[in-house]
Amino acid sequence: MLAGAVVFVGMWQLIVSVGNYPAYILPSPMVVLDRLVRAWSSGIMAPHVAATLSEVALGLLVGGGAGLVIGVLLARSALAERLLSPYLVAAQATPILALAPLIYLWLGSGLGSRVLICSLIVFFPIAVSTMVGIRSVDAKLLELARSLRATRWQILSRFEIPGALPQILGGFRVGVTLAVVGAIVAEWAGAERGLGVLINLARGSLFDTPLMFATLFMTAAIGVGLYLCVVLVERRLVGVWRQG
Amino acid sequence: MALEGLSLSVAAGSIVAVVGPNGSGKSTLLRLIAGLLPVDAGEVLIDGVPVDGPDPRVGLVFQEPRLLPWRTLVENVSLPLELAGWPEPRRLERGRALLSQVRLDGFERAYPAQLSGGMAQRAGIGRALALDPGVLLLDEPFGALDALTRERMNQELLSLWDRTRATVLLVTHSIAEAVFVADRVLVLSPRPGHVVADVPVELARPRSPSAIDAAAFSRAAEQVRAALEAADTMEAVDSAEASDADSMADVA
Numbered sequence: 001m002l003a004g005a006v007v008f009v010g011m012w013q014l015i016v017s018v019g020n021y022p023a024y025i026l027p028s029p030m031v032v033l034d035r036l037v038r039a040w041s042s043g044i045m046a047p048h049v050a051a052t053l054s055e056v057a058l059g060l061l062v063g064g065g066a067g068l069v070i071g072v073l074l075a076r077s078a079l080a081e082r083l084l085s086p087y088l089v090a091a092q093a094t095p096i097l098a099l100a101p102l103i104y105l106w107l108g109s110g111l112g113s114r115v116l117i118c119s120l121i122v123f124f125p126i127a128v129s130t131m132v133g134i135r136s137v138d139a140k141l142l143e144l145a146r147s148l149r150a151t152r153w154q155i156l157s158r159f160e161i162p163g164a165l166p167q168i169l170g171g172f173r174v175g176v177t178l179a180v181v182g183a184i185v186a187e188w189a190g191a192e193r194g195l196g197v198l199i200n201l202a203r204g205s206l207f208d209t210p211l212m213f214a215t216l217f218m219t220a221a222i223g224v225g226l227y228l229c230v231v232l233v234e235r236r237l238v239g240v241w242r243q244g
Numbered sequence: 245m246a247l248e249g250l251s252l253s254v255a256a257g258s259i260v261a262v263v264g265p266n267g268s269g270k271s272t273l274l275r276l277i278a279g280l281l282p283v284d285a286g287e288v289l290i291d292g293v294p295v296d297g298p299d300p301r302v303g304l305v306f307q308e309p310r311l312l313p314w315r316t317l318v319e320n321v322s323l324p325l326e327l328a329g330w331p332e333p334r335r336l337e338r339g340r341a342l343l344s345q346v347r348l349d350g351f352e353r354a355y356p357a358q359l360s361g362g363m364a365q366r367a368g369i370g371r372a373l374a375l376d377p378g379v380l381l382l383d384e385p386f387g388a389l390d391a392l393t394r395e396r397m398n399q400e401l402l403s404l405w406d407r408t409r410a411t412v413l414l415v416t417h418s419i420a421e422a423v424f425v426a427d428r429v430l431v432l433s434p435r436p437g438h439v440v441a442d443v444p445v446e447l448a449r450p451r452s453p454s455a456i457d458a459a460a461f462s463r464a465a466e467q468v469r470a471a472l473e474a475a476d477t478m479e480a481v482d483s484a485e486a487s488d489a490d491s492m493a494d495v496a
Contacts, residue, residue, distance in 0.1 A: 144310045147280055148324045149298045158327070162314045241314045241355040 027210040035210035036217060044198075044211075049218060051193040055111070055183040056176075056222065059118025064175060067123045068168070071130025072156065081131075092124040096182060100189035109190045117189070118182035122175045129171025133164025166242075169234045176226035180219060195219050246272040248436035256291070256378070259405060259412040261422035263468060264432030265476055270415040273437070274381045277413065278302045290379060300328070303372030303410070305382040309364035311356040317343060317367050318352040324374040338374065345404065346370040362393040366400070373408065380410045387417060394418075395453055398425055402451060419472070423464045424451060431471040433478055440478075441471030 009029045015021075016028040023031055039045040070088075074081045100117050107113045137160050145155050161168075187196025195215050202212035246269030254260050264270050275281040277288050279299045288295040290302070311320045322330075322339030330338070340352055346366040356364055365385055372380060382401075386394045398421055405412055416422050422429045423445055431441040445464045447457055 140306070140308065140310055141312065143280065144306070145327075147278055147298050147304050148327050149300065150327045154327055158323075159312070162312070165314070238314075241357060 024207065024209045027213055031210050032213040032217065035208075036214035039211060039214055045214075045218065047193055048195050048198045048215075049222070051191070051197075052180075052183050052187065052195040052219070053222065055114045055118050055186065055194065056179045056226070058111075058115040059122055059179050059182055060176065062115060063119030063122030063179070064126050064172065066119065067126025067171070067175070068130050070123075071127040071168075072134060072160075074127065074131040075134035075160075088124065088127065091120070096121050096185055097189075100185055104190050114183065114186035114191060114194075117186035118179055121178045121182035121185075125174040125178065126168070126171045129167045129174075130164060133167030133171075134160045136167065137163035166234075166238050169230060169238065172230045173227060176230055177223045180223040180226070184219060195222075246435055246437060247276070248438060250432075250438045252430060252439055254411055254413065256411050257409045258427045259414065259425055261414045261416055261426035261429045262432060263416060263419065263422050263429060263472060264437060265434050265472070267435050268432040268475075269435055269437035270432060271383050273432075274304070274383050274413065274415055277379070278304050278381055280304075300375050301377055302379045302381060303375065303377035305365075305369050305372045305380070305385045307384045307387060309356070309361075309368035311364055311367055311371075313356050316353045316355060317348060317359075320356065321367055321370040321374060323371060328375065342370040342374055343367070345373065345407070347400070360393075361389050362397060365389065365397065369401070369404070373404075373410075376408075378410055380405075380408075380412045382412070382414045384415050384417060386421065394421065399452060401425060402449075406450065419465050419468050422468060423447075423461055424453070424456070429464065429468050431468060431475060433475045440475050441467070443467045443471065 012029050016026055019026070027035070036045075070084070074084065096117060099120070103113050103117055107116065141159055141163065142155065145159050150158065183194065184196035184199070187194035188200065191197050195218055198215045199212055199219075202208045202215060246267075250269075250273070252260075262270050262273065272281065276283055277290075277295065279288070279295045279297045279302065290299070295302070311317075312323065315323070318336060318339040319326075321342045322335040325335035325338055340349075343349060343352060346369055348363060348366055348370065351359070351363070351367075356367070359367070365388075368385070369382075386397045389397060401412075401414075402425060412425075414422070414425060419429075424447075426445055429441075429443045429445060430439050431443070432438065433440045443464055446460050447464075
């Protein structure tokens with residue numbers, strides 16, 4: 001991973017040096033790093049990062065929670081799947097970028113709207129992975145559950161959810177990265193704070209391309225950080241029993 | 245219909261083996277007794293009390309160990325207790341006792357993926373004994389094991405039975421296993437299955453492979469084999485009739 005980063009930064013520097021681009025077109029890695037450090041020390045960055053992080057966290061909570069519940073429902077009931085899945089797919093196929101202004105129009109430009117936009121984009125991969133995961137639980141284990149007179153809740157909590165966990169966590173791998181995208185899109189559509197706002201500011205009124213790169217870097221860093229969190233959780237919860 | 249006109253009664257505390265051709269409904273029979281399948285007609289009684297639905301008086305061992313891969317062994321064998329609402333300290337204590345009963349001491353914290361096939365199936369048996377069932381049903385439990393492990397498992401099953409004195413019903417494909425373990429061997433006909441032979445095994449207990457009355461063993465095994473072959477020819481007669489009917493149709 002480190003070698004990849006070195007190559008990436010090296011190529012970047014090479015392109016800047018060879019092309020001799022001015023910083024407002026393509027700033028060099030050192031310029032961006034310097035801008036990033038200054039943005040933090042001057043206190044510009046922190047509130048934007050905090051805003052985006054809280055939207056992402058709430059979006060994951062709401063969208064992930066709803067995705068789990070609906071995923072279980074879809075797995076359990078063929079009727080629910082027949083009734084709901086066309087709408088879910090249609091909602092997923094509609095670009096969130098187009099939906100965001102509408103949501104602001106209806107619900108105002110508060111945190112709630114941004115969390116909703118973020119949740120909508122997180123919801124789908126979690127719901128689908130939960131459904132697929134629960135459906136793939138070995139029927140033989142479910143027969144065992146029945147022979148031991150497990151209640152519906154026990155079947156869900158002791159057999160289906162743990163059995164589906166690898167798939168559900170796979171859904172969260174996708175979900176966390178999408179949550180960041182959702183937050184940025186929501187901030188673009190209208191917000192006062194957040195990394196999406198800062199990108200707009202840096203590009204527009206400030207005309208500060210190094211700051212834009214620094215902000216993009218922060219956005220990517222949040223995505224990578226969250227992804228690594230999921231991988232870590234996966235290792236704790238699933239890694240221990242998989243071919244231990 | 246998998247079974248028809250089947251009637252059997254098993255004395256409490258005895259071991260009965262069930263053999264039969266493929267598809268004779270042996271697994272169905274166990275699932276009926278365990279209450280996993282409803283009886284279309286007739287009834288299943290344990291100590292005179294009918295079975296309707298999965299029954300705690302029955303412990304079930306499947307063809308595969310069916311352990312939950314995400315649970316440690318002690319959590320697996322104590323699963324029936326957890327589902328029955330036992331508090332954690334008590335069920336873990338019982339779980340450790342069960343593991344030691346099936347000679348898996350020291351593997352409390354191991355995961356199923358770390359076990360050999362024989363060890364995993366021992367854990368499966370331990371789990372079936374968790375609620376102290378009076379009846380233990382085993383559905384070809386050792387079919388996937390190598391011959392040597394299988395022989396050991398047969399002996400362990402006997403020593404386990406010696407300690408618990410549960411009523412044991414063992415479905416198996418192996419005539420040797422059936423005769424070695426059981427007091428009676430029932431032979432089922434092809435589908436729809438019914439009992440075509442009830443072979444008593446006159447071997448003293450405790451039994452061990454090295455000290456067994458070879459004459460009595462092979463006598464019982466021979467009877468079972470003969471009954472199985474007869475059951476198979478019943479099937480052959482059936483299909484012969486079917487082809488006769490076909491050729492008749494040709495002539496017409």
